[in-house]
Amino acid sequence: MSFVDIKNVRKSFANVEVLKGVTINVEKGEIVTIIGRSGSGKSTLLRCINGLESIDDGEIRINGEVVHDKATDLRRLREKVGIVFQQFNLFPHMTVEQNITLAPTLTKRVAKGEAARKLAHEVLSRVGLEQKIDAYPEQLSGGQQQRVAIARCLAMGPELMLFDEVTSALDPELVGEVLKVMEDLARQGMTMILVTHEMNFARNVASKIVFMHAGKVHEQGAPAALFANPATPELRNFISSTH
Numbered sequence: 001m002s003f004v005d006i007k008n009v010r011k012s013f014a015n016v017e018v019l020k021g022v023t024i025n026v027e028k029g030e031i032v033t034i035i036g037r038s039g040s041g042k043s044t045l046l047r048c049i050n051g052l053e054s055i056d057d058g059e060i061r062i063n064g065e066v067v068h069d070k071a072t073d074l075r076r077l078r079e080k081v082g083i084v085f086q087q088f089n090l091f092p093h094m095t096v097e098q099n100i101t102l103a104p105t106l107t108k109r110v111a112k113g114e115a116a117r118k119l120a121h122e123v124l125s126r127v128g129l130e131q132k133i134d135a136y137p138e139q140l141s142g143g144q145q146q147r148v149a150i151a152r153c154l155a156m157g158p159e160l161m162l163f164d165e166v167t168s169a170l171d172p173e174l175v176g177e178v179l180k181v182m183e184d185l186a187r188q189g190m191t192m193i194l195v196t197h198e199m200n201f202a203r204n205v206a207s208k209i210v211f212m213h214a215g216k217v218h219e220q221g222a223p224a225a226l227f228a229n230p231a232t233p234e235l236r237n238f239i240s241s242t243h
C-alpha cells in the first residue's frame with residue numbers, strides 16, 4: 001500500500017458531483033503536483049485528504065489509516081497532515097512566534113516558554129526567517145507571511161504536506177522565495193501534494209504530475225513525459241494555456 005492511497009473517491013456538493021472517482025497513489029518522499037483548470041476539483045480533493053471535507057464514496061488512507069472512518073481521530077491526523085492555503089491566515093494580533101507556537105502548545109507537543117521559542121526558531125530557520133520571530137504579520141511581505149505559514153505547519157511535525165496554490169495571491173516578485181522553501185522541503189524528503197499554476201516548478205520538482213479535468217484524473221505521469229507528450233486534447237490545451 002502507498003503512503004497516501006486515494007481510491008475511487010467521489011464527492012458531491014448539493015447533487016453536483018465534483019470528484020467523480022479519483023484514484024491517486026503517493027509514496028513516501030514523493031512530490032505530486034496536481035494541475036488543472038479552475039473548478040476541476042483540485043482544492044476539494046486536498047480538503048478531502050486531510051478530512052476537512054467528507055467523501056461520499058471511495059477511501060483515502062494515509063499511512064494505512066482511513067481518513068474518513070468514525071474511529072479516526074481527525075485532530076491527531078491533521079497534526080500529521082499539514083495544509084497551507086493561498087491565503088496565509090496568520091493571526092494579525094499575534095507575533096510570528098505566537099502564530100507558530102499556538103497549536104503545538106495547545107496540543108502539548110511542546111511546552112510553553114523556552115521550548116516553544118526554540119521550536120519556533122527551528123522551523124523559522126527552515127524557511128529563512130529566524131530574524132522575524134518577534135515581528136507581527138503586517139510587518140512582513142506576502143512572501144514572508146506565506147513562509148511563516150509554512151513554518152507554522154512544520155511546527156506540528158507533519159509527515160505529509162498539502163499546498164493549495166500557495167503562491168497565487170503573491171506579487172510575482174515574491175513567488176520565487178516561497179517556491180524555494182517548498183523545493184528545499186522536497187529535497188529534505190518531505191512528502192508533498194501540491195496544487196500549483198507554476199509549471200516550471202511542477203516540471204522541475206515534481207516526481208509525478210496529476211492532471212485533473214472535470215472531477216477526474218484525466219492523465220498522470222512523470223513531468224517530462226507528460227509535458228512532452230500529452231495524450232489528450234484537454235491536457236494539450238491546458239499546457240498551451242499556461243504559456
Ligand code: ADP
Pocket residue numbers: 013014018036037038039040041042043044045
Ligand atoms: P479547483 O480547486 O480545481 O478550482 P474546487 O475543488 O475548488 O476546484 O471546486 C470544484 C467544484 O466544486 C466547483 O464547481 C466549485 O464551485 C464546487 N465547490 C467547491 N466547494 C464547494 C462548496 N463548499 N459548496 C458547493 N460547491 C463547492
Ligand code: MG
Pocket residue numbers: 042043044
Ligand atoms: Mg482551488
